Amino acid sequence: MPTSPPTTLAEVPVGNRAIVTATTTAPDLIRRLAELGVRPGASLTVVQRTAGGGRVIDIGSARYAIDNRTLHHIEVHHA
Numbered sequence: 001m002p003t004s005p006p007t008t009l010a011e012v013p014v015g016n017r018a019i020v021t022a023t024t025t026a027p028d029l030i031r032r033l034a035e036l037g038v039r040p041g042a043s044l045t046v047v048q049r050t051a052g053g054g055r056v057i058d059i060g061s062a063r064y065a066i067d068n069r070t071l072h073h074i075e076v077h078h079a
Contacts (some may be wrong), residue, residue, distance in 0.1 A: 007078070009055065010071035012046045018076035019043050025073035033074070036064055044079060 012018045020042045023030045033039065037059045049055035053068035066074070 006075050007027050008072050009046070009057075009066065009074040010053075010068065012055075012076060012078060014046050014049055017043060017045045017079035020074060020076050020079050022075040023073060024075065025070065026056075029070065029073070032056075033070075037062065038074060044076075048072075 006021050009018065009020075019036055020040055023033050023038065024042055025033075038044070038057075042059060044057045044059040046055050047058050047063065050056065050065055050067075053071075054066055055071060056063060057066050
């Protein structure tokens with residue numbers, strides 16, 4: 001159960017878990033994020049910051065780097 005108000009993935013500190021509530025960007029990017037498992041209801045963990053302000057996330061058994069711009073279009077609840 002979410003324990004915080006919605007925010008964007010860009011605001012989730014390294015080491016914290018979050019649950020995706022929405023993606024608010026271009027349809028082709030929403031589709032690509034969904035293919036990677038980044039879709040409403042998905043649980044993920046932010047594991048690292050990148051040099052450009054992005055984040056590396058663990059989701060399922062995979063790890064992905066998400067750029068800073070895209071992070072602001074992924075709404076989440078801190079878990």
